[in-house]
Amino acid sequence: MKSETRDKYRDEGSADEVKNHVSPAVIKRLPRYYRYLRELLQNDILRISSGELSKLMHVTASQIRQDLNCFGGFGQQGYGYNVKYLYGKIGEILGVTQNFNAVIIGSGNLGSALASSPIFERRGVKLTALFDNSPNVIGKNIAGYIVKSMDELEEYCKTNTVNIAVLTIPKTVVREMADRLADIGIKGLWNFASTEIDLSHKGAVVQNVHMGDSLMTLCYELTK
Amino acid sequence: MKSETRDKYRDEGSADEVKNHVSPAVIKRLPRYYRYLRELLQNDILRISSGELSKLMHVTASQIRQDLNCFGGFGQQGYGYNVKYLYGKIGEILGVTQNFNAVIIGSGNLGSALASSPIFERRGVKLTALFDNSPNVIGKNIAGYIVKSMDELEEYCKTNTVNIAVLTIPKTVVREMADRLADIGIKGLWNFASTEIDLSHKGAVVQNVHMGDSLMTLCYELTK
DNA sequence: TAGATTGTTAATCGATTAACAATC
DNA sequence: TAGATTGTTAATCGATTAACAATC
Numbered sequence: 001m002k003s004e005t006r007d008k009y010r011d012e013g014s015a016d017e018v019k020n021h022v023s024p025a026v027i028k029r030l031p032r033y034y035r036y037l038r039e040l041l042q043n044d045i046l047r048i049s050s051g052e053l054s055k056l057m058h059v060t061a062s063q064i065r066q067d068l069n070c071f072g073g074f075g076q077q078g079y080g081y082n083v084k085y086l087y088g089k090i091g092e093i094l095g096v097t098q099n100f101n102a103v104i105i106g107s108g109n110l111g112s113a114l115a116s117s118p119i120f121e122r123r124g125v126k127l128t129a130l131f132d133n134s135p136n137v138i139g140k141n142i143a144g145y146i147v148k149s150m151d152e153l154e155e156y157c158k159t160n161t162v163n164i165a166v167l168t169i170p171k172t173v174v175r176e177m178a179d180r181l182a183d184i185g186i187k188g189l190w191n192f193a194s195t196e197i198d199l200s201h202k203g204a205v206v207q208n209v210h211m212g213d214s215l216m217t218l219c220y221e222l223t224k
Numbered sequence: 225m226k227s228e229t230r231d232k233y234r235d236e237g238s239a240d241e242v243k244n245h246v247s248p249a250v251i252k253r254l255p256r257y258y259r260y261l262r263e264l265l266q267n268d269i270l271r272i273s274s275g276e277l278s279k280l281m282h283v284t285a286s287q288i289r290q291d292l293n294c295f296g297g298f299g300q301q302g303y304g305y306n307v308k309y310l311y312g313k314i315g316e317i318l319g320v321t322q323n324f325n326a327v328i329i330g331s332g333n334l335g336s337a338l339a340s341s342p343i344f345e346r347r348g349v350k351l352t353a354l355f356d357n358s359p360n361v362i363g364k365n366i367a368g369y370i371v372k373s374m375d376e377l378e379e380y381c382k383t384n385t386v387n388i389a390v391l392t393i394p395k396t397v398v399r400e401m402a403d404r405l406a407d408i409g410i411k412g413l414w415n416f417a418s419t420e421i422d423l424s425h426k427g428a429v430v431q432n433v434h435m436g437d438s439l440m441t442l443c444y445e446l447t448k
Numbered sequence: 449t450a451g452a453t454t455g456t457t458a459a460t461c462g463a464t465t466a467a468c469a470a471t472c
Numbered sequence: 473t474a475g476a477t478t479g480t481t482a483a484t485c486g487a488t489t490a491a492c493a494a495t496c
Contacts (some may be wrong), residue, residue: 025486030444032437035420049453050454061453062489063488065453065455066488069456073455074454075453076453076495076496077452077455077495078454078496080453093444094447095443095444109333109334109337113332114435119436124443125443188446190439194343205442205445207441212255212343213259215431216319218388218430218431219320219324219412220254221412221429223319249462249463274477275477284466287463287464289478290479293479293480299479300472301471301472302471302472302476304477
C-alpha cells in the first residue's frame with residue numbers, strides 16, 4: 001500500500017531511499033541528466049521543474065519524474081528540483097564520488113586525445129598513467145604524463161590502485177590485452193576498439209564504445 | 225491475412241520487401257549485426273543459422289529472425305542465412321553503398337585519430353578533407369591529407385559534395401559551427417563534443433557521440 | 449490559503465520472447 | 473522423405489505516458 005511505504009521512507013529522513021532494482025533504461029539516461037544539470041548550474045540556474053527540464057531535453061516531464069523517483073524523492077511539491085542537489089545526487093549514483101583511478105593503454109592519437117581532454121576529471125576519474133609499446137612513444141610527454149612501457153604494466157598495477165583501463169589499441173590485440181588486464185585484477189575496461197569484449201566470466205565490467213555504429217546510424221538516417 | 229501477404233511478396237521476387245516503418249530499436253541493432261557478419265566473413269564462414277548467431281552475439285534467436293524479417297526474407301528455411309548476402313543487404317540498408325563524402329572539422333588529436341583509422345572506409349564513407357583554424361595545424365599533412373583552413377570551408381563545400389561533417393572541435397564553438405555547416409547545406413553531422421546538437425529545424429541529422437556517458441555508465445557498473 | 453508541482457498509480461504503448469506452422 | 477530452420481503469430485514482458493491525489 002502506497003502511504004505505508006511513504007511513511008516508512010519519511011521515518012528515516014527520506015531522499016536517499018533507492019528502489020531495489022533500477023531498470024537499465026533509467027541508468028542509461030542518467031548521464032544525460034547529469035550533463036544538462038551541469039549546464040544549468042554553469043548558467044546559475046538553481047531550481048528547475050520537471051516541466052521546464054522536459055522542454056530543454058525533449059523528453060516528457062512524466063519520464064523525468066519517474067526516473068528521478070527510482071532513487072528517492074529528490075524534488076519538492078510546488079517547487080521543483082534543486083539543481084545543485086540533484087546534480088550531486090546523480091553524480092553519487094553514477095560513481096563520481098568514488099575517486100576511481102584510470103590508465104590509458106595505447107598512447108596513439110585517440111589515447112592522446114582522451115588524455116588531453118577534461119573527460120576524466122569532469123566525472124571524478126583520475127588519470128594516473130599512459131602506456132604504449134612503441135619505442136617511439138615510450139618516454140614521450142603527453143598531456144603532462146611520461147608514457148610508460150607496457151612491460152611495466154603489471155608492476156605499476158601492483159603498486160598503484162587502478163580501477164579502469166582505457167583501451168585505445170588496435171582491435172587485433174585488444175582481446176589479448178583485455179585478458180591480461182583482467183588477470184592483473186583491473187575491474188573496469190573502457191574499450192574503443194571495434195571488437196567487443198566480454199569479461200563477465202572474469203568478474204570485470206566493460207564498456208565498448210563503437211564509434212563506427214554511430215557513423216552507420218548517421219548514414220542510415222541520411223539515406224531516408 | 226498472412227498467406228495473402230506472403231504471396232504478394234513472392235510474386236515479385238521477394239527478399240527486397242521492407243516494412244513500411246522499421247522500429248528504432250531494430251535500426252540501432254543493425255550495425256552490431258554488420259560487425260559480427262564481417263567477422264564471420266573474415267573467418268570464411270559463409271552460412272549461419274539464427275541459433276548459432278544468437279550464441280555468438282548473446283541475443284535470442286527469435287530476436288534475430290524478427291529483426292531481419294523487417295526487411296524481407298533474407299534467410300531460407302532449413303538452411304539459415306547466407307552470410308555474404310546478409311552482410312551486403314544490411315550494408316545496403318545502412319547506406320554503405322551510398323558513397324557518402326565526409327570532412328573533418330577540427331584536426332586535433334581526435335580528428336587525427338579518426339582520419340588515420342579505417343572507420344570511414346570500412347563503412348563506404350570517403351573522407352575527402354580535414355579542416356582546422358590554428359595556423360600551427362593548417363598545411364600540415366595528417367594521414368595523407370593537407371589540413372585546410374576553416375576559411376576555405378564554404379568554397380570547398382560549393383565545389384565538392386560533402387554529405388557528412390565530423391565535428392572534433394571544442395564544445396564552446398560546436399553549436400556555432402553546426403549552424404554554419406547546416407547553412408552551407410551539409411545534411412549529416414557527426415558530433416564528438418559533449419554538447420548536444422539538434423538541427424532538425426534546418427533539415428539536418430546529427431549523431432552525438434558522448435563518450436563521457438559511456439565512461440559514467442562504466443563507473444556506475446563499477447560501483448555496484 | 450491558493451497555486452504549483454511532485455510522487456505515484458493505472459493505462460497505454462512498444463519491444464521481446466515463445467511457439468509452431470510453413471517450407472526448404 | 474525427414475530434419476532443420478525460417479517466417480510469423482500470439483503471449484509476455486517492460487517501458488513510457490497520462491492523470492491526479494498528496495503536499496509543499
